[in-house]
Amino acid sequence: MDVSTALVSAIVGLPLAGFLINGLLGLFSESYRNRKSWIGLLATVAVFVPFLITLTIFWQFTSDSAAGVVTLFTWIDVGTLTVDIAYRMDQLSLLMVLVVTGVGSFIHLYSIGYMAHDEGYWKFFAYLNLFIFAMLNLVMGNNLLLLFLGWEGVGVCSYLLIGFWYQDMAKSDAAKKAFLYNRVGDFAFLIAMFMIFRTVGSLDFDVIFSSLVMFDSTHLFWIGLLMFIGATGKSAQIPLFVWLPDAMAGPTSVSALIHAATMVTSGIYLITRFSEMFVMIPEVMLIIAVIGGLTALVAATIALTQNDIKGVLAYSTVSQLGYMFLALGAGGFTAAMFHVVTHAFFKACLFLGSGSVIHAMDHVKEKLHAKGSEADFDSQDIRNMGGLKEHLPSTYKTFLIATIAIAGIPPLAGFFSKDEILMHVFSAGYGEFAAPLYFMLWGVGMATAFLTAFYMFRLTFTTFHGSFRLPEKASGAGAKADMLHESPATMTIPLWALAIASIIGGFIGFPNFVVATFTGEYADVNLLHNWLHTISADLPIVMGKALEWLLMGIAVLVSVSAVFFAWKLYGKGQQEQSDAWVSGHVGSLYRLWSKKYHVDEIYEGGVVRPVVRFSENVLAVFDMKVVDGIVNGVAGTVRLFGTLLRYVQNGVTTNYALYLILGVLLVLSLMLS
């Protein structure tokens, strides 16, 4: 498929131009910084136009079209190593570009209102554009190194945006943490690239895929594992997941765009891109599935206990990403991509909704301060909320829709993607490799699905139902429910757009067996499967239609019962009693969950502090005392000899004569002996 160089350059170039214009002018010109509406508009258009361009390319593509590659120029050309700045348009990258620029446009639009009062407005939009640019390099790069450029680039943008309010040390800590955990994963990614290059002699995707036979199984195992470790960094999986919840320190639209919809799904994209290779290494597939399943479950249990509205969503994201890895590990690459897409819709909607809530709560705070009250409260703590649905109707409705979608209630988007994942895991249980483990993982997936529906409705009910609790929580401050107000249209339009996508988005992956049951033997309605069939090397689902119906039924039952439980416990805003009730029933586990399994403390105490202490107390001292000490010692010895020689060389001629005679005697005695 021929793709126009100009169009592809525009897709990548416009966000970069947006970054440069807003960034440079904003940096140097005071007056430019105040032209907020222009800045926001420019940044949004710089993402929306690429979306439109991508659509035109998308229409020309069929599911059988060959990839179109556009080479702009040579990046590195050294000996046998040649790497081009070259972009690839194929079904997978088109899908990702549409999600990134589509969801990205709405989030840009939303940010116009959300960041309106921030003095770093220009900087914010510059960073957002830069992020889109980096993300496009990641998903469109035609070789591993360009993908890696995007990979690290999104990491930097994430760093800059998490630490956007850098004057708060906790926020800049979170930014640094995100970058460093990612770097650990990147280290593994680099080694994987070295191994590939050593054998293949190229980093271009096409060359790698056609040379997979050159690897022996050990090398393939390590390459796969290292790539996956790289993915655990970027996509926040065990053991590198702890940075993502902290990353919520950034502005909420950043959480929606980067830490829910796009960047964190890079790991899933990477593995899908290499699906052809991963199906050759079932051991790594199993590791991916196990890590994914565990992450899904662990994060879901933590989400159950959190009271920060963004905190719950953050752990939910980690959990859902775990779900996607579970799918990858079970050979459901398309299913994982499906969940990437639907998750982008409903999780972005949820994050933006939470932003709208926080916006409203901050507004209450401002009003109180305007009245002279010094009340301070956490505007992200759901214990201060409740009853928001009357005052923020659009936010409530969209938030609820997205919650239903993530909970897996049919026919919303999350239901279809989650169901397909579980089918794949169950089906892998019939495979030749580690079958019983996959059955167990299906159980883990089901348990997670239950927890997901439960904690999400806990969040929704506690935030929007019951009565506004702030007046009693911060008594005396004079907070009233009518101080709450709905966000402006620039914020609610994206909410509705994403909510609608959360409702209908699932139909791009409508299960074939459902139609087949009614129409006969075979049906071909799963658009996403068709679309990705040349790229994603899915393992087939080997089950009868009856079993598929049964599994689907179980999934629906699990989700519905979880919603029912949540309604019983939290439906009227009785959060604290119910949390206590849950805590009472799971015992000490609850403490473990609410303490986030102590992972941060373990890393801090087990790795970070020992290394710093060792460097400080051993290495730095060693450097000064031993390494430099030896140098000084040598110099000292030389000086000592010099001093001694000075006594010998004292200018007394008779002494010199004595030395001369002694020397002659010595030489003579040596010669005669």
Add this chain to the structure above:
Amino acid sequence: MEYLLNITIYLPLLGIVAVLLSRTEAAIKWSSLVVTSLTFLLSLPLLSTFDIVNSHIPQYVTEGVQMLDGFDVKYLTGLDGLSLLLFMLTTLFGPIVILSSWQSVSKHLKGYYSMLLLLQTASLGVFAALDLVVFYVFFELSLIPMYFLIGIWGGAGRIQATLKFFIYTLVGSLIMLVALLYLGFHAGAVHPDLLFTLDWRFLSGSEYQIGLVEQTWLFLAFALAFCIKVPLFPFHTWLPYAHTEAPTAGSVVLAAIMLKMGTYGLVRVCLTIFPNAFMEFAPWFATLAVIGIVYGALVAMVQKDVKKLVAYSSVSHLGFVVLGIFALNTVAVQGAIIQMINHGLSTGALFLLVGMIYDRRHSRQISDFGGIARVVPLFAVLFMIATFASIGLPGLNGFVGEFLILTGSFFSELYDQPVFAIIAATGVILAAVYMLWMVQRVMFGPITHEENLKLKDLNAREVGLLIPLVLFMFWIGIRSEDYTRYSEQWVEHHITQTMEKSDLVLESAMYEELPGWAIRMYKPEATRELFTELPTKSQ
């Protein structure tokens, strides 16, 4: 064009006259600036007319007359693919360091600017020299202005620091001098017409071979001198002292240019003249390089003085360069050469920035800062860019060099195992740790010291002198090919030749009597089979 090369080298020296004749402070500064700028402009045609295809052959060669008949000591300069970019880097930094001193140096201006100009000539001479005697003279000459720059215009502990720097590197040079004399006579013995020669073109050529035993000692003597200069772990302890006490311009030239003389020497002399010893000792030097990478990073992490931190980061970064050089394949050596430039740009920029904030605050202690990004946004942006370049972010220059070095080391035949590259790659994580931690403590968080509220942001002069460095960081990062092409042919040619020469030496060593250690080390017997199978690789 060969005149142009020599004009470029000596113009700064001539500039000293102008400086000494100047009557006002402004005249001193302006004449220095004009001279160095002119030097830079004059060096540009050298780049544009350079014959890339023949980059392994020295170009713009000036050959003086022999001092004595048969005694081939002569003036000899030229540029080839190895030295060209380093030469350009040096001319680029000329006006930059002059501008950086504009307001921060106020005492003994004539002496100060004379020293900077002398340093410029000496540095250019080192990279342009093609006779090892000329190389040695410039190599030593560069010590003198640096000695005074630190000793007179440095900080409180300057005397001790400058003595340490001077004596340490001088010890290395003197060992090199002895080796040079030996090498000269040895080469003279081999040469059909001469008694003594240190012409690099002859020494590096395929006709000249050295026996294994002599090669070992000579290699070690040169390598020691160069490794002190680099500095390679464990010879690095002079560097933190020198950097902390040096004035900004001194630190910049030291980091950006002078340290490169060490890595440059390793390639120019050790790689091309002593092939067997080079290859045999490669894993040992790689070990030291890898230790230096990790060790330097860990020690950098816990420094409290920003300049010391950047100094230790240099130990870590130059470890990468040494690792690349000894990997002896095109990818890694090309990476090492471009990384010399990259380190010059990013570390030079970091020292400039640290100097700028020191001018305002008279402190380099990390704990004296905090939250200043809000007060000095331009400074913060430029500092972040230099930081990201330094920690090897793709799209900026540092990444290209590190990636090539690591990739090349990963499959280097000399290293046999990828373990060197894997351990070195942890340096990528560690660099992010120490740099971002420092950046955070200096830039972010609330402002903890009231003095910092009044800091002035960078002025036009300061931004202006940093802009070229930033542009090159991006340019090399995005189109590295524009730069690596200059050294491509050089690297290919000399690696091939080094391999061939080492085979020839081993072949002839089979018929020689060697001490036991040399037989164990080089195993000349083992190559016999090799040569019965392969056709002899003579010219």
